[in-house]
Amino acid sequence: MLNLININKSYGNVKIIDSLNLEIPDNRNVVFFGPNGCGKSTLLKIIAGLETYENGEIKNTKKENSEPIKTGLIFQDFRASLLPWKTVRDNINFVIGLNYKNRKERNQKTEAIITKLGLKPYQYKFPYQISGGIAQLTALGRAWALEPDVFLLDEPFSALDYQTSTRLQLQFLQLLHDVNKQAIIVTHSVEESILLSNKIVIFSASPMKIIEEIENPLPHPRQIEQLGSETAQQLRQRIIARTKEFVI
Amino acid sequence: MKNGSRQLIIILTISWLWFLFSAAKIFPPLLLPAPQNVLGAFWRLFSQNIIILDITTTLIRVASGLFIGITFGLLIGFIAGRFTHNEIFTFWIDFLRSIPAPGLYPIFVLFFGLGNISNIALVVLYTTMIVALNTIYGVKNISYTRLLFAKSLQLGNLKTFSKIILPESLPHISSGIRHAISYALIIVVVAEMFFGSNSGLGSKISEYHLLYEIDKMYAVIIITGIIGFSLNKLYVIFENKKIHWMGKN
Numbered sequence: 264m265l266n267l268i269n270i271n272k273s274y275g276n277v278k279i280i281d282s283l284n285l286e287i288p289d290n291r292n293v294v295f296f297g298p299n300g301c302g303k304s305t306l307l308k309i310i311a312g313l314e315t316y317e318n319g320e321i322k323n324t325k326k327e328n329s330e331p332i333k334t335g336l337i338f339q340d341f342r343a344s345l346l347p348w349k350t351v352r353d354n355i356n357f358v359i360g361l362n363y364k365n366r367k368e369r370n371q372k373t374e375a376i377i378t379k380l381g382l383k384p385y386q387y388k389f390p391y392q393i394s395g396g397i398a399q400l401t402a403l404g405r406a407w408a409l410e411p412d413v414f415l416l417d418e419p420f421s422a423l424d425y426q427t428s429t430r431l432q433l434q435f436l437q438l439l440h441d442v443n444k445q446a447i448i449v450t451h452s453v454e455e456s457i458l459l460s461n462k463i464v465i466f467s468a469s470p471m472k473i474i475e476e477i478e479n480p481l482p483h484p485r486q487i488e489q490l491g492s493e494t495a496q497q498l499r500q501r502i503i504a505r506t507k508e509f510v511i
Numbered sequence: 512m513k514n515g516s517r518q519l520i521i522i523l524t525i526s527w528l529w530f531l532f533s534a535a536k537i538f539p540p541l542l543l544p545a546p547q548n549v550l551g552a553f554w555r556l557f558s559q560n561i562i563i564l565d566i567t568t569t570l571i572r573v574a575s576g577l578f579i580g581i582t583f584g585l586l587i588g589f590i591a592g593r594f595t596h597n598e599i600f601t602f603w604i605d606f607l608r609s610i611p612a613p614g615l616y617p618i619f620v621l622f623f624g625l626g627n628i629s630n631i632a633l634v635v636l637y638t639t640m641i642v643a644l645n646t647i648y649g650v651k652n653i654s655y656t657r658l659l660f661a662k663s664l665q666l667g668n669l670k671t672f673s674k675i676i677l678p679e680s681l682p683h684i685s686s687g688i689r690h691a692i693s694y695a696l697i698i699v700v701v702a703e704m705f706f707g708s709n710s711g712l713g714s715k716i717s718e719y720h721l722l723y724e725i726d727k728m729y730a731v732i733i734i735t736g737i738i739g740f741s742l743n744k745l746y747v748i749f750e751n752k753k754i755h756w757m758g759k760n
Contacts, residue, residue, distance in 0.1 A: 313662055336663050343656040347756035348678045357674070361664060391759035409664075 264288050265310070265332060265413070270319035272305060279305055280316070281470035287413075287447065292439065294456045295449045296502065297466030303449045304339070306471070307415050310447065311336050335411030339418045341402035345390040351401045352377060352386040358408040376404045379438070396427040403435060407442070414439070414446035420455060429487055432458055436485050457498050458485055465505050475505050544726045552726035553733070562734065568710040570738070572627065572699045573692075576634025580695070581688060583639040588646020588684070589672075597647060604640045612637055612698045616706055630702045637698055638691035645687025649680025682757040685750050692746055696739050712738075 265287040272280040279302040287293050295303040308314040310321065311334045323332045338344040345354050356373040363369045377386050380400050385393050390401070399419065406414055420428035436459065439446055448459050456463050457479065465474040479498060481489050489495055526546055532538070533545040540548075556562040591600040612633055619629040653676060661675040703713025712735045719728035750757065 311663055313659060334663075336660075338656050338660065340656045343654055344660050346657065346675075346678070347759065348681075348754075358664065361666075389756060389759075391756060 264324045266320075266322040266324060267310075268320045268322065270306070270309065270321070271317040272302070272309065272314070273317060278470040280309075281472060283319070283471065283473065285464065285473065285476075287445075288462070290443070290445050291461040292436075292446045292448065292459055294460035294463045295447065295466060296453075296456050296463055297451065297471070298468050299451060301466050301468035302471035303466055304417050307336075307417055307447065307449050310334065310413075311415050333409065333412045335406030335409045335414045337399075337402050337406050337414065337416045337419045339421065341419060341422075342390060342395065342398040345398060345401055345405070347390050350387050350389055351382055351393065351397070354390070354401055355404045355408050358405050362410065372408070376407055379441075380404050380434075395423050396431060399423065399431055400434075403431075403438070407438070411444065414444060416446060416448045418449055418451070421450070421452070428455075429458070433485065433487065435459075436483075440484065453499060453502050454490060456502065457481070457495050458487075458490060463498075463502065465502065475501075477501055541723065541725055544729060548726045549729045549733070552724075552730040556727060556730055556734075562712075562715065562731065565710050565712050565715050565731075566734065566738070569696075569699055569703065569712045569735075572630050572634065572711065573695045573742075576631045576699070577638055577691060577695050579631070580635045580638025580691060581642050583635065584642025584687070584691070585646055585684070587639065587643040589650060591643065592647045592650025592680075601644065601647065604644055608637070608640045608644075612694075613701050613705065616702055620706060625707050629706070630699060630708065633702060634695045634698050637694050641691045641694060642684065642687045645683045645690075646680060649683030649687075650676060652683065653679045681754050685754050685757065689743070689746055689750065692742050693739060696735075696742065700735060 267283060267285040267287070270280055270283040271278075283306070295306065297303045305314055309316050310332075312331060313336075321331075323330065346357070349357060352373060355376055356369065359369050359372045359376075363372060377383055380403065382397070382400055382404060385397050385401075388397075390398055393401070402419075420432060423431065432455065435446075446459070448455070450456055450459075460479045463477040463479060465477065466472065467474050477498065481492070481494055481498075529543075529546045533540065533543050537543075587600070591597040594600075615636070616629065616633060619633050623629040623632055657675060657679060658671075661671045666674065699711065700713035700716070702708070703711035704717040705713075708714040712731055715731045716728055716735070719725070719731060
């Protein structure tokens with residue numbers, strides 16, 4: 264379990280995150296839902312160790328002597344995060360090479376990821392030669408290559424069309440299930456929150472505070488039809504009710 | 512129509528116009544010689560082995576100046592690019608760069624004397640500045656997302672430089688080198704023309720000019736043009752192959 268205790272973050276005099284306490288249970292996908300600029304991406308970067316914070320603590324109860332958690336970050340601008348001078352395959356292979364020096368083992372790991380994600384036909388293409396969906400899968404493969412405890416996704420599907428993003432979301436859930444990992448997903452999409460989460464954390468802006476934490480009881484494996492179910496409808500209504508005051 | 516054949520048609524058209532102009536004697540042959548005469552001079556320059564040494568001399572000056580200049584430029588650029596406040600570098604480079612190269616040549620002659628060293632040193636100065644500016648720009652304009660990615664991998668300084676910053680700034684560096692190549696040829700030829708060099712394409716242009724061997728003068732000018740054009744084309748081919756992602760992301 265990841266335990267965020269009393270996290271504070273300011274940029275200059277502007278308070279972004281105010282005394283945030285949050286528990287992220289094991290094997291559960293948690294969605295951070297909130298308006299743009301509320302600080303949810305900043306919080307994600309704090310968890311990834313890419314941002315500092317003023318006081319507070321992040322405890323990782325899963326590992327002994329609270330070793331920092333291993334995260335695999337998928338960026339909002341996922342295409343720009345890929346290295347354009349490397350092919351799809353080499354983008355993944357490069358990251359694997361950080362942990363595995365043996366060439367044979369390294370290539371086997373790369374091969375496994377590429378096969379699993381269906382990237383085989385695109386493996387020798389460069390990032391500027393592939394579609395948004397394939398670029399997203401490459402970014403996912405690269406994050407997976409780090410063998411993270413938790414995937415961190417920053418509005419990962421917002422640049423894709425509905426069909427592509429839904430397909431990738433389901434593929435991503437399947438992958439999480441297969442490798443027995445969890446994810447924290449930042450989004451401002453209600454549908455994405457419902458489809459991907461086990462738990463939805465609704466945030467308010469300036470400074471960021473938790474409005475509500477909602478459990479998502481939809482059973483796994485998730486399917487697109489579940490978005491039409493009674494449970495999904497109830498979740499939708501709850502999310503809308505909790506954000507209404509910020510809309511009007 | 513292919514690019515190559517289009518260019519061939521343009522060259523042939525210009526040659527024909529040139530031929531008609533000179534045949535009509537609109538300008539006296541001393542100003543505009545007939546193209547067949549220039550072609551003859553061209554042939555003599557090569558067949559009598561007059562020009563090969565000059566081509567080699569000019570190319571060696573260009574190449575050695577470029578080699579040293581690019582090395583310095585990269586070093587200065589990468590070091591300066593790492594500083595947040597590098598105005599002190601960019602100001603001086605911008606200022607020096609604004610002085611046309613021939614204007615500085617007398618100073619170089621005072622320090623290094625007439626000849627190869629002054630000539631190459633001037634190329635070194637200018638190409639260093641061009642490459643350094645472009646390198647600084649390249650390092651400064653690294654994709655924020657990819658730098659964050661490097662940070663998330665905890666790559667460390669050396670690996671971040673070699674695996675991310677260096678390839679990331681290559682497109683900018685490369686366009687600096689491309690400019691430096693054209694500059695280097697200009698500087699070498701101009702210096703050879705006006706500052707008493709015994710050999711080199713520039714010295715041949717001014718020699719034939721002074722001797723009123725206008726056919727040969729034109730021929731050498733065209734040879735210089737062909738060399739400049741080919742250097743640039745060769746570099747672009749290399750660039751497209753090695754820095755294929757340039758301008759594509």
